[in-house]
Amino acid sequence: MTTRQILLTSRPVGDCTLENFKIQEVTCYLPKAGEVLLKGLYYSVDPYMRGRMNDAKSYAPPFQVGQPISGAVVAQVVESKSSKFRPGDLVLGNLPWQEQFIAPETSLQKIDAGLAPPSYYLSILGMTGLTAYFGLSDICRPRAGETLVISGAAGAVGIVAGQIAKLNGCHVVGIAGSDEKTGLLKKQFGFDEAINYKTAKDLPGAIAAACPRGVDMYFDNVGGEISDAVISQINFHARIALCGQIALYNSRGIPQGPRLQPMLLTRSVLMQGFIIGDYKNRFGEGIRQLSAWVKEGKLTFTETRIQGFEQLPLAMLGLFQGKNTGKMVVVA
Amino acid sequence: MTTRQILLTSRPVGDCTLENFKIQEVTCYLPKAGEVLLKGLYYSVDPYMRGRMNDAKSYAPPFQVGQPISGAVVAQVVESKSSKFRPGDLVLGNLPWQEQFIAPETSLQKIDAGLAPPSYYLSILGMTGLTAYFGLSDICRPRAGETLVISGAAGAVGIVAGQIAKLNGCHVVGIAGSDEKTGLLKKQFGFDEAINYKTAKDLPGAIAAACPRGVDMYFDNVGGEISDAVISQINFHARIALCGQIALYNSRGIPQGPRLQPMLLTRSVLMQGFIIGDYKNRFGEGIRQLSAWVKEGKLTFTETRIQGFEQLPLAMLGLFQGKNTGKMVVVA
Numbered sequence: 153m154t155t156r157q158i159l160l161t162s163r164p165v166g167d168c169t170l171e172n173f174k175i176q177e178v179t180c181y182l183p184k185a186g187e188v189l190l191k192g193l194y195y196s197v198d199p200y201m202r203g204r205m206n207d208a209k210s211y212a213p214p215f216q217v218g219q220p221i222s223g224a225v226v227a228q229v230v231e232s233k234s235s236k237f238r239p240g241d242l243v244l245g246n247l248p249w250q251e252q253f254i255a256p257e258t259s260l261q262k263i264d265a266g267l268a269p270p271s272y273y274l275s276i277l278g279m280t281g282l283t284a285y286f287g288l289s290d291i292c293r294p295r296a297g298e299t300l301v302i303s304g305a306a307g308a309v310g311i312v313a314g315q316i317a318k319l320n321g322c323h324v325v326g327i328a329g330s331d332e333k334t335g336l337l338k339k340q341f342g343f344d345e346a347i348n349y350k351t352a353k354d355l356p357g358a359i360a361a362a363c364p365r366g367v368d369m370y371f372d373n374v375g376g377e378i379s380d381a382v383i384s385q386i387n388f389h390a391r392i393a394l395c396g397q398i399a400l401y402n403s404r405g406i407p408q409g410p411r412l413q414p415m416l417l418t419r420s421v422l423m424q425g426f427i428i429g430d431y432k433n434r435f436g437e438g439i440r441q442l443s444a445w446v447k448e449g450k451l452t453f454t455e456t457r458i459q460g461f462e463q464l465p466l467a468m469l470g471l472f473q474g475k476n477t478g479k480m481v482v483v484a
Numbered sequence: 485m486t487t488r489q490i491l492l493t494s495r496p497v498g499d500c501t502l503e504n505f506k507i508q509e510v511t512c513y514l515p516k517a518g519e520v521l522l523k524g525l526y527y528s529v530d531p532y533m534r535g536r537m538n539d540a541k542s543y544a545p546p547f548q549v550g551q552p553i554s555g556a557v558v559a560q561v562v563e564s565k566s567s568k569f570r571p572g573d574l575v576l577g578n579l580p581w582q583e584q585f586i587a588p589e590t591s592l593q594k595i596d597a598g599l600a601p602p603s604y605y606l607s608i609l610g611m612t613g614l615t616a617y618f619g620l621s622d623i624c625r626p627r628a629g630e631t632l633v634i635s636g637a638a639g640a641v642g643i644v645a646g647q648i649a650k651l652n653g654c655h656v657v658g659i660a661g662s663d664e665k666t667g668l669l670k671k672q673f674g675f676d677e678a679i680n681y682k683t684a685k686d687l688p689g690a691i692a693a694a695c696p697r698g699v700d701m702y703f704d705n706v707g708g709e710i711s712d713a714v715i716s717q718i719n720f721h722a723r724i725a726l727c728g729q730i731a732l733y734n735s736r737g738i739p740q741g742p743r744l745q746p747m748l749l750t751r752s753v754l755m756q757g758f759i760i761g762d763y764k765n766r767f768g769e770g771i772r773q774l775s776a777w778v779k780e781g782k783l784t785f786t787e788t789r790i791q792g793f794e795q796l797p798l799a800m801l802g803l804f805q806g807k808n809t810g811k812m813v814v815v816a
Contacts, residue, residue, distance in 0.1 A: 203750065375745050389762075394749040409743040413707050416757035417726040418535065423755045425748035430721075 155180040157220045157250035158464050164205055166404045168472065172205065173221075173465035180252050182231065188260070189231040190243065191252050196224035196274040197467045197480040199307075199373075199398045200427075220248040221464070224279060226263065226270045227255075237262070244273050251461050251484060268446055275308050275479035276446065276453045279428055282438045283395060284312035284371075286431040291393035291424045292369035296321030299363045301382050304373030306333035308455075308479035309395060311341050312442075313371045315451050318342050322369075325362045327378055329474040336477060340452065355381040375399045380410055386421055394425040398472065454478035487512040489552045489582035490796050496537055498736045500804065504537065505553075505797035512584050514563065520592070521563040522575065523584050528556035528606040529799045529812040531639075531705075531730045532759075552580040553796070556611060558595065558602045559587075569594070576605050583793050583816060600778055607640050607811035608778065608785045611760055614770045615727060616644035616703075618763040623725035623756045624701040628653030631695045633714050636705030638665035640787075640811035641727060643673050644774075645703045647783050650674050654701075657694045659710055661806040668809060672784065687713040698722075707731045712742055718753055726757040730804065786810035 154177045161174045183189045201223060204215045215221055225247040229237045234257035237243065243260040247253065263273045275281060287309075294300060300317045302310045305326025314324045314337065325345040326337040334346035345362035352358040359367070359381055366387040372379050376399030383392070400407050416423060431438065445451040456476035458467045461484045471480055486509045493506045515521045533555060536547045547553055557579040561569045566589035569575065575592040579585065595605045607613060619641075626632060632649045634642045637658025646656045646669065657677040658669040666678035677694035684690040691699070691713055698719040704711055708731030715724070732739050748755060763770070777783040788808035790799045793816045803812055 372745070375743065379745065394745050397746045397749055400743065400746050406742045407746075408740055410738045411707065411732065411741040412744060413704070413711065413726050413755075413757070414729045414732050414739075416755060417729055417759075419757065420759055420762050421757050423745075423748060425745070425751065425753050427749075427752055430752050 153180045153252070154178065155250060155252040156461060157248060157253075158461075159220055160205060160215045160217055162217060163207055164202075168202060168205060168469060170465055170469065173468075175462055175465075178250070180250075181254060183233040183254050185233050186257050187233050187254050188229050188237050188243075188257060189252060190227035190247070190255055191230050192225050192227045192247070192250065192461070192484050193242075194226040194271040194274055195249060195461070195464055195482040195484065196279075197464065197471060197482060198223065198280075199396050199471055201468065202398075202472070220250055222246060222248045224274050225249075226273055242270050244278065249461075249464055267443060271455060271457075271479070271481050271483075272446075272453060274481060275455065276312055276451065277439065277442055280308040280479060281312050281442045282431065282435060283428045284309045284316060285438045285442060286428065286434065287371060287393040287395050287426060288313045288316050288369075290431070291422075291426060292317075292371060292391045294320040294322045294369060297323070298368035299323040299325065299365055299387075300369040300371060301325045301327065301359065301363065301367050301385075302371045302373070303327045303375075303378050303382065304396060304398060305337055305343065305346065306477045307373055307396075308476075310371070310373055311337070311454065311478055312451065314343050315341055316445075317369075319445070319450060323363070323365070325359070327359075327374075327382075333477055336454070340454065349378055356384050359385050369393075371395060373398060376407070376409070383412065383415060386415065386419060388419045390419065390421045392421060392423040394423060455481050458482050460484070485512050485584070486510065487582060487584040488793060489580060489585075490793075491552055492537060492547045492549055494549060495539055496534075500534060500537060500801060502797055502801070505800075507794055507797075510582070512582075513586060515565040515586050517565050518589050519586050520561050520566050520569050520575075520589060521584065522559035522579070522587055523562050524557050524559045524579070524582065524793070524816045525574075526558040526603040526606055527581060527793070527796055527814040527816065528611075529796065529803060529814060530555065530611075531728050531803055533800065534730075534804070552582055554578060554580045556606050557581075558605055574602050576610070581793075581796055599775060603787060603789075603811070603813050603815075604778075604785060606813060607787065608644055608783060609771065609774055612640035612811060613644050613774045614763065614767060615760045616641045616648060617770045617774060618760065618766065619703060619725040619727050619758060620645045620648050620701075622763070623754075623758060624649075624703060624723045626652040626654045626701060629655070630700035631655040631657065631697055631719075632701040632703060633657045633659065633691065633695065633699050633717075634703045634705070635659045635707075635710050635714065636728060636730060637669055637675065637678065638809045639705055639728075640808075642703070642705055643669070643786065643810055644783065646675050647673055648777075649701075651777070651782060655695070655697070657691070659691075659706075659714075665809055668786070672786065681710055688716045691717050701725075703727060705730060708739070708741070715744060715747060718747065718751060720751045722751065722753045724753060724755040726755060787813050790814045792816075
């Protein structure tokens with residue numbers, strides 16, 4: 153049987169382009185004992201993957217040139233040589249960008265499609281939900297009445313972080329890149345204020361107006377000049393969670409900007425970089441809490457779905473052009 | 485009776501110069517009920533005072549133009565109208581740069597000259613010792629076997645932070661600006677390695693050589709390019725305590741440098757600005773621990789003493805030219 157896979161053919165220099173990917177046909181064998189044959193249903197497309205396209209030391213190992221891209225995938229069991237899975241079961245795993253593939257039973261976890269749509273296990277009930285939960289509760293440590301600013305607020309992590317902060321009684325301000333997104337943040341996700349950074353003439357002024365008591369917490373998904381504007385409004389004893397730096401992932405060399413340390417020092421500010429793996433011993437707590445909120449209707453979610461396996465490279469590029477609201481998912 | 489005081493006559497733009505100060509004679513009256521007449525003995529000269537010379541929001545209020553500079557002073561009671569103090573008592577307070585002056589009894593604390601030289605209450609048993617203690621124990625959180633780098637290591641805070649880290653079983657590397665200072669760090673204060681940043685041809689390389697297991701903790705007193713070099717060697721899950729940014733205090737405008745956030749993010753690094761006031765509820769704990777170590781001979785200390793009240797402005801300028809080893813103190 154043949155199937156299609158998507159390879160990394162070269163490492164991007166600066167912006168990632170379609171030339172860095174190739175789609176090709178490969179043979180897919182049948183499963184051996186302890187393995188299953190899977191069909192990919194939903195493929196997660198995430199900003200951190202851009203980092204893995206570089207050959208640089210980071211928290212996730214680099215993708216190899218000539219090898220398939222991989223990431224979180226929700227798949228369905230087609231054929232099973234495992235006692236743990238039956239055909240039709242839905243599973244989650246870190247799997248290749250390939251339409252059908254063999255996986256060992258130990259790399260998969262079964263998911264419950266009764267609680268939420270299966271793709272939600274790539275997002276609000278998976279890595280992005282946990283990222284929002286731990287970044288906010290453990291680093292920002294929200295207290296009722298405090299002000300939180302979120303950059304990249306309409307992304308998969310941002311919309312969850314904002315809703316959790318509202319559950320904690322905070323004033324929540326989102327920054328996003330279109331009026332459609334800022335409208336959604338306020339109407340669908342309950343943000344108090346939302347700023348379109350592309351049309352704001354004076355971004356620090358717009359942030360100051362939206363945050364009359366200053367900025368106590370900053371959940372940063374983007375970095376760059378948007379962060380400079382937020383940090384200029386930061387309060388004494390503020391907490392900054394560094395979750396993503398999407399504005400910089402495509403940079404060549406080390407980007408320059410204003411030095412932060414004098415501001416962090418004179419205002420006793422905490423800045424903490426984190427990755428979700430830092431909290432792996434507490435995933436159970438996070439998933440229980442997120443699932444409870446989803447069940448109670450306290451957390452809502454949205455996805456940008458792109459149809460067609462072969463659209464994966466274009467979906468990846470779209471992340472860096474702000475084409476997604478909520479989670480970017482490719483549906484095979 | 486007349487006495488001399490040192491005023492701020494203008495706010496520095498960029499480097500602080502002698503023109504920003506003036507020495508003048510003023511009348512000193514006699515104490516009223518609840519007050520004492522004091523004679524200054526030891527005047528503390530500290531980097532943070534440069535920030536107070538600007539008219540900018542910070543943790544300590546700005547000095548006022550036309551008013552005396554003030555800071556930590558060890559003084560002796562000359563005449564007392566307070567039941568709490570007798571002539572000859574040694575006291576510590578936040579007091580003006582003036583040779584003799586009146587102070588209310590509530591602004592003073594008596595010190596015990598039996599434990600250590602009186603000037604040590606300006607440093608190892610005072611603010612700089614507490615700054616080292618809390619910055620290291622609360623932010624860096626040393627574990628045996630980890631590596632700590634200290635910039636401005638031969639300053640009053642640096643030499644204490646390094647010794648405390650050694651008491652915790654760490655590998656300690658100091659960065660300072662002369663061979664005399666690096667020699668002292670290793671011989672007198674027990675640092676494992678010391679780097680002269682002025683003569684090192686490749687500072688990141690020198691740091692890498694001195695830190696074969698990378699940098700787990702960075703106690704930063706200086707900022708600027710020295711910090712860039714240290715942070716380039718930082719380990720996963722490192723902690724950075726921002727204690728001072730002396731390289732930047734004289735800057736005009738906001739200095740530019742490499743953006744830190746991508747590095748902090750991908751290595752899950754914590755960076756925390758702090759001032760000693762953040763720990764005021766724990767001063768008792770800190771002073772008990774520091775006093776015990778001093779008594780047991782586990783902490784040693786050094787000062788740069790400059791003779792003559794009128795030398796205070798020059799001593800202040802000297803801080804930014806690296807003229808001190810340990811605490812900069814002016815002896816009246």
